[in-house]
Amino acid sequence: MPGHPLRHRLYRRSLPLAAAVLAASLLAGSAQADDPAPVDVALTADLDALLADSRLANAQTGVEVLDAATGQVLYARQPQALLTPASTLKTVTTAAALDLLGPDHRFTTEVRTLGDRAGSALVGDLVLRGGGDPTLLAADLDDLAGQVAAAGISTVTGRVLADGSRYETTPLGPGWAWDDEPYSYSPQIAGLTVANDPEYLMDTVRVTVTPGAAGEEAAVTLDPAQAPMSFTGRITTGAAGSGSSVGVDRRRGANELALSGSIATGSAPVTSWVTVENPSTYAGRVFEGALARHGVRVVRGVDAATGAEASQPLVAHQSQPLAQLIVPMLKLSNNGIAEHLLKEIGKVKGGRGDWATGVAQVRGFLNANGLGTPAGRQVDGSGLSRYDLVTPARMAALLKLAQDRPWFGAWYDALPVAGNPQRMVGGTLAARMRGTKAENNVHAKSGSMGGVDNLVGYATAPDGRRLVFAVMVNDFAGTSPRPVLDAIAVRLAAGPAPAQAKARTFGAPAADDGYQGTRWEDCEAVAHC
Template identity: 45%
Template sequence: MPIAPATPRSPSSALGRPTAVLTVAGLTATALLAPLAAPASAADAGSGVDDLRSDLDALLDDPALDGATSGVVVRSLDRGDVLYEHAADTALIPASNMKLLTSVAALDVLGPDHTFDTTVSAAEEPSGGVVEGDLYLTGTGDPSLTSDAFDDLAAEVAGSGVTEVTGDLLADDTWFDTQRLHPDWEADDEPYYYAAQISALTVAANDDLDTGVVNVTASPGGASGDPVEVRLDPAAGNLDLTNEASTGTPGSAAALDVHREPGTNQFTATGSLPAGGTDFSTLRTVHEPTDHAVHVFAGALEDHGVKVRGGVDRGTGPEAPEDAAELASAESAELSELLVPFMKLSNNGHAEILVKAMGRESAGEGSWQAGTAETAAALDRLGAELGEHELSDGSGLARSNQLTANGVAGVLRAALDEPWAADWEDSLPVAGAENRMQGGTLSERMRGTPAEANVRAKTGSLSGVSALSGYVTGNGGEELAFAVLNNGFEGAAPRDVQDAIAVRLAEFSRDTATSGQPDPLAQRAPERDAAGELECTWAGTC
C-alpha cells in the first residue's frame, strides 16, 4: 500500500537551526515539595522568560492535576538554555512518548532506507509447474503486509508457472523470537488492537496498517429477530466465527460484542443491532499472527490456482534452506516512509516490531530484551542523556517504562543533529492538521490557536498517565523543544493543560512580557475528553 506523504516542512522547521550543547540543572527529589519552578539562572531571566515561567506555573496548578506528578521542561534549541523546568529529573511513566525513543533509535540502528523483505521459496526449482516438497513463506517483520500484498505474492508464484505444491506450506517467522506479548502488558488488554501479538510475519488489516488483528463488521438484518451478518476481514482458514447476535427492534440500543476465546481463534458474536440501524465495526486481535498470515497466503494461492497438497503450518525452526529457490518476494517501503503511519497514528505494533528488528540487526536476537538494550545504546551514541530510565518495550504500553522530562527533551534535541532528522520530524503529529496522516493524534487538538500547524509533538496516554512532547516555534521565531509528562491524576487526561502549555509556548517571545495570568484553559485549548483513558487513536476519542 502506498504510504501517505508526510507533512511538508515549513520555513519555521526545527531543522537547519543552530544547535548548542545544553547544560541542565537537575532537580532533587525535594523539588516536588518546593514551589513549582524557578529560573534556571539569573542570566536566563528577562521580561518574556519570567512571564513564561509564571504562566506555566499557573497552568500546572490546574485542579485536573491535583495529586499528580508532572515532569515538565522547555529548552531553547537556538540558544541552548532551559526556559522552564519542573520535576524534570523525576522518572515517570511515559506512555506513548516511548515511541520518540524507539523511532530515533530505529533510524540510527536500521537506517532510514531500511526495508523489510518477505519471500516465498522452495527447496528446489519447480519442475513442470510442480514444487516437489514444501513451500516456505519467510518474514522479517514487515508491518505493512496487507491481504493485497499476500495476494500479490501468490500471483507472482502463479506467474512463475507453479500450479502445485506436493508438500506443506510452512511459515518461517524465526527472524524474531516466539514471545508474542510483553510480560508487563495488562492481560485484559490482549483482545484489543493496541495490544496485538508481535510476530515477524503478520497481516496489516487496514490502511492504518494495524497488525495482528482482524476487522470485525456487522450489519443488522431486515427485521427484528433476523440474524445479524457478521464478517471477519481478512478472513482465513485459521479463524472460526460463531454468530449468536440478532436484530433488535427499530430504535433499540446497539449492544453487539465480539469476543475471542484466549489462546484460540474462536470468535463469538453476541448481542444485537437495531433493525434499520447503522453497521457495527471494530478490531479484534488474532492468536498467533504468523498462523493468520500463512493462512491468508494459502487462500491467495488457491485463488490464483496454486494447489497445496499438504498442510498449512508454522515451522518450529528456520525452515527455508539457505540455498532455497526464491519464487516471489515483497519489499516494504523504506523506514522513513513507514514512520508516518507509525508515529502519526501511534501504532503500538510497529513500535514493537522495530524494537525486535533492532535486536535482530545488532545482536542477532529479535527480542524485547535485545531490542531495548540496543535502543538505549543507540541513544547514548547520539548523545541523548536519558538520566534515570527504564526501557521495557517500544510502544509505551508497559507501565514499567520510566523516563524523565529531561530525558525526553534530550532525545528531541539529539535527533535534530542527524542526517535523517527531517524524515523523523515530519513523522510527528502536527497540531490541528485535519488529514490524519499529517495531524495524527493531534488532528483535533489546538485548532484555532497559535499552536495550530506549529506544534509537532508525540502524544501519550494510559489510565492515569498522559504526555505531550515535541517542538514548537515561539512568536519571536525561537525554536523550542518541550516535554510534559503527567502521572497519577484522577479522572480524564489533562490534555487541555498540555495544549494550553503548547499554545503558551507558541506565543512566547523572549523580549515580550504579557500581563497577568494566562487566559482560562477553556479559551486556549479544546475541552478535556472525559472518555479517553487510552491513546486517542486506540479509544477512538481523539
C-alpha cells in the first residue's frame, strides 16, 4: 500500500510576545519542579545519558520510573507533561474495562426470529443482533447458521436484518485521520461487526492478488466472498522476475477498490486487508452466505434492522471472557477491540454505547482511584486520535494501581513481552530487545504514530524488585528514537552493570514492530498493513 505523508498537527493560537515570554518562564519553572531530586544516583546518571541522545533533540520527552511496591519515584523527566499516548492508551482502556465490566464479561450475538413458523419456513425475517462482540469471526456466523438449520428452518421468506444498534452509528472515532480509513488498523465501529482471521481484524476483507501468465490480467479474490466490494481498474501480470507494484486502494466512503500496477508471473500472491463500509450490513451478508451453505434460503436478502424489532430469540453465540479477549488486543495492539471495550463500558455503566459515555465512565474510574489529576484528555479507546493527551506520571500511577486489582495477573500476562518470538506472547515487542536482560522480562505496551513513540510497562530489576516505567517521546522528526526507549527498558531490567551500553546497540526499528516501510501510523496491530 502506498505511503502517506506525516499526519497534520493541531495548531495553537499565537500568544502576544509578553504572554509568550511569561508562559515560557512558567513552563520552565514547572519543568524544574516536575523533576524531583534523584533517589537512585546511578540510575539517574544512566538515564540522563541515554536521554541526551541526538535522536531526541527538539523532541518532547517525558519519563517516570517508580518502585512498583512502594510507589517511590526513582527517576523523572517532565513526568507531568501532557503527551500523545498513541496505543499506550490501551492500558487505560483495558484497566477500566476489567474494573468496570469485570474479567468474566462476555459479548453475546443473537439470531432472532421476526415472524411465524410454517413447517420448515420462517414467514418473516431473521434478525442478527450484534452484542458488540469485537471478536466475532466468520466461522462463528457459520456456526450460528448451522444452528438455524438444525432448528428446522430451511427457508426465510423475508430478510436477514443486521442489527448493530447496541452502539451509536458514528463509525469512526474523534480525530481519526481520514486517510487511514481504508486500512485495517482503522476499522469502522458498530454493535455488529465480523472478522475473518484469528487476529480479529474486524470489519475487513482480505484481498488476494494472484498472477496469471505474463500479459494476462491477475486474479483478484475476496475473503469472505460476500464482501460487498466492486472493482475499478486492473492489475496486470508481468514477466517473471519483473517485481510487483500492486495497488489495492479503497475509495473513501465507498466499497470500491481501485486496482493498479502489476505482479510478476510465478510470484507469490499479494494479500491486503481493507476495511469495509457499513460493518453491520457486511456481517449480515456473511451470515446470509453461511445460511446458504447450510441449506437455508433467504428470499429477500439483507437489510439493516432498526433495533426496535419485537423479535424472539432463536440461537446465540458468546465471546470469550474479557480476561482472554484482552490478549490479542494488547499483544497485537488491536484498535477495534479497544474501541468496542470503550463503547461497551459506556453501554453497560452509562446506558449509551458511544465514545463520550465510555470516556466519562473511564474518567470516573480514574477519579475514583486518585488518578484524575492532572487533567488529561481521552476521546477514544485505542489512542488512534491525536486529541488524546496523558502524562507519564498518570501512566506510571495506573500501572502501579493495577497491581492491587484481582485481574492484574491476566492483564500483566496480556502485555507484550520483550524479545519473545511467539506472536501471542511477544506481540508488538517480539522483535525488540532480543538478546538483552529485558528479553522475557519486560512486559510493556508500545504506542507509535507519526512523530510519536512511547513505551510503558514493567521491568524486573536484578534484585527482584518490580519497576514501573513510562517513557513518552512526542514531536520528533527524522530518525526514530525507538532504540533509546528500548535502552531505557534494558537498563531497568539489567541494573547498573551495563550502564555504559549505548542506545545504538539496538539498531533501527525492526520492520514488523509497528513501523511499516514509510508508514508511521499506529498499525502495530497488523502484520498486513
